[in-house]
Amino acid sequence: MIDILQLEGVQPIDYRNEDGCIVITVQPSGDHLETCPECGGRLYKHGQRINHFADTPLQMQPVKIEVVRTRYRCSECKSMITPQLSFLDEKRRATNRLIQQVRKRCLDRTFTQLAENTGVVVNTIKNITLDFVAELEQDVKFETPTIMGIDELKLMGTYRCVITNLAMNSLYDMLPERTQDTLMPYFAKMPDTDKVEWICSDMWRPFKKSFRLHLPNAKLVIDKFHVVRMASAALDTERKNLQSGMNRYARLNMKKHLRWLLLRRPNSLTEEQLEVMAQLEKLHPEFKEAYDLKEQFYNIYEAITKDDAIQRFNNWESDIPKHLKSFRDVAKTVNNNFEDIFTYWDAPVRITNAYTEGHNGITRVANRMGRGYTFEVLRAKMLYNKVARSITTLTTPSSSSKPSKGYEGLAAFPTKQDKIKLEYGAYIPTLVELYGGDEDLDEELISTM
Numbered sequence: 001m002i003d004i005l006q007l008e009g010v011q012p013i014d015y016r017n018e019d020g021c022i023v024i025t026v027q028p029s030g031d032h033l034e035t036c037p038e039c040g041g042r043l044y045k046h047g048q049r050i051n052h053f054a055d056t057p058l059q060m061q062p063v064k065i066e067v068v069r070t071r072y073r074c075s076e077c078k079s080m081i082t083p084q085l086s087f088l089d090e091k092r093r094a095t096n097r098l099i100q101q102v103r104k105r106c107l108d109r110t111f112t113q114l115a116e117n118t119g120v121v122v123n124t125i126k127n128i129t130l131d132f133v134a135e136l137e138q139d140v141k142f143e144t145p146t147i148m149g150i151d152e153l154k155l156m157g158t159y160r161c162v163i164t165n166l167a168m169n170s171l172y173d174m175l176p177e178r179t180q181d182t183l184m185p186y187f188a189k190m191p192d193t194d195k196v197e198w199i200c201s202d203m204w205r206p207f208k209k210s211f212r213l214h215l216p217n218a219k220l221v222i223d224k225f226h227v228v229r230m231a232s233a234a235l236d237t238e239r240k241n242l243q244s245g246m247n248r249y250a251r252l253n254m255k256k257h258l259r260w261l262l263l264r265r266p267n268s269l270t271e272e273q274l275e276v277m278a279q280l281e282k283l284h285p286e287f288k289e290a291y292d293l294k295e296q297f298y299n300i301y302e303a304i305t306k307d308d309a310i311q312r313f314n315n316w317e318s319d320i321p322k323h324l325k326s327f328r329d330v331a332k333t334v335n336n337n338f339e340d341i342f343t344y345w346d347a348p349v350r351i352t353n354a355y356t357e358g359h360n361g362i363t364r365v366a367n368r369m370g371r372g373y374t375f376e377v378l379r380a381k382m383l384y385n386k387v388a389r390s391i392t393t394l395t396t397p398s399s400s401s402k403p404s405k406g407y408e409g410l411a412a413f414p415t416k417q418d419k420i421k422l423e424y425g426a427y428i429p430t431l432v433e434l435y436g437g438d439e440d441l442d443e444e445l446i447s448t449m
Contacts, residue, residue: 004058005065007087007095014066021119022058025066028083033072041076049082054094054120056101062119065095092124103132107381108434110369126377133380140384142425144192145172147349148218149356150201150211152178155367156375162363164356166200170392170425171359174379183210190214200351202226203337222341223353224301230333231297234326238290266295286323293320293327306345355428362428362435369435387434388426395419 003012005024014025033043049071055063067088072081087095102114106129115122145165153160153174161175161183175182187193187210196218201207208220269277277291296316303309317331334341344351359382367378397419 005055007065009085009087010067013068017061021062021064023052023064023066024055025068027068028070028085032070033081033083036074036077036079036081038079039074039077041074043072043074043081046071046073046080052093053088054098054118054124056095056098057117057119062117064119092128094120094124094128099128102128106132107385108387111373129377129380133376133384136380136384140389140423141191142172142423144190144195145424146195147198147200147351148172148196149223149353150199150207151223151353151356151360152202152204153360153363155363155378158375160375162356162360164353164359164428165392165424166198166351166353166355168392168424168427169355169429170388170427171383171431172425174363174375174383176375178204178206180206180210183207184213187211187214198347198351200353200356202353203333203340208340219343219346220340221343221347221351222337224344224350225352225354225357227334227341228298228301230330231294231327234324234330235290235294237326238287238324242287265298289321290324290327293324297327297330301344303345306342309345310342358432359428362431365435382431383426385426385431385434388428388430389423391427391430392424394422394424396422 005012005026007026009028010026011029012024013027016023016025035041036043047070049069051067051069053065053067055065057063067085069082073079074081084090087097089096089099092099098118098120102118102120102125105114106125111122111125111129114120114125118125142165145163145167147166149162149164149166151162151164153162158176159178161178162171163173163175164170165172175186183206193215194217196211196215198221199211199215199218200221200223202223203226211218212220264273277288293316296312296319300309300312300316303312313334317334320327320331363378363382366381367373373381
């Protein structure tokens, strides 16, 4: 029989097809044992054992190797001995080469897909993945971000914490919780904390309390999206107040046609939508006043300088009519977070958490694609994706290379230097392409980008 397996130490003796799976029976060549590896006693044959191990697919079908091995018993210590084969993983009931193939694909395919392709049960695929992830945790280290994004993401009923490298548009880490009890020890153990110069997050206070003790050089910038969203929420509150005085038909009609329209900026409206807005101004001038107030608040972020932005806010706050209480609440929140909001104009570049928000959308997509993932598995799929990581991996000369002595004692650097590989995490735009996450981007986020 032709040896189609090309596995050392065994010879195929039979081939059959069972339920769409190729089964190849093999017998070890030269497995005769004479002495006990435990005590050196004499061994005698004690029947045969037949085991099945999954192998890499052939002809687009799963493959199982049926191994027929002679068992031996020691005449002295009575131990039962079964010859071992180096290409098998007895724990996972699979060949080592199949396990390597699963490891290569487990972070960009679902467990169900891999199980169907290999004939291995889903739990085994999951366990192989967990072993692989544990190795990655030890071996892969990302460079500490200079500009860090921090946000929350609700997954599997729990709020998680997402940390990004905004300078590289990459995912840096995902934490199981967003609580101070989780965040403070994390930042305390973070390497090179002095590298972090800017942090962008929302106004959730535990974020700031968690990092300010351990990141000495970091300045907080409240994310632009979370600030302007308050004005959109205030406008939506005014819409609901206006609808409350309408009959059911008019209320539903306004909700259907205006809810998402009001989130858009004027320059993104179609001619038809502009006509709807013109009609709204005629029918409900007081509501158009609220819409204009929302737009004026958005315009604060069009300021070039910090002084101009502060002046625009002060003007906006003084123009809020008394009857628009929801916008007065917005002004109060801004004043409570004044320094961190207007630090936006102190940064050398305009810092926002748009890429972090984009990552949150595609993570939800990935979670839906593989129902039943644990948080640890989903985190690994996003964080250690090989294609996305490769884009933000750089190779630089080693800083440890010492200059040699050159002409007349002058320092001369060697022409060949050691290279250091620097990893910055999974590139978020690539993750978006891989998981097709555009559908999950927030409508409000799109309006601010």
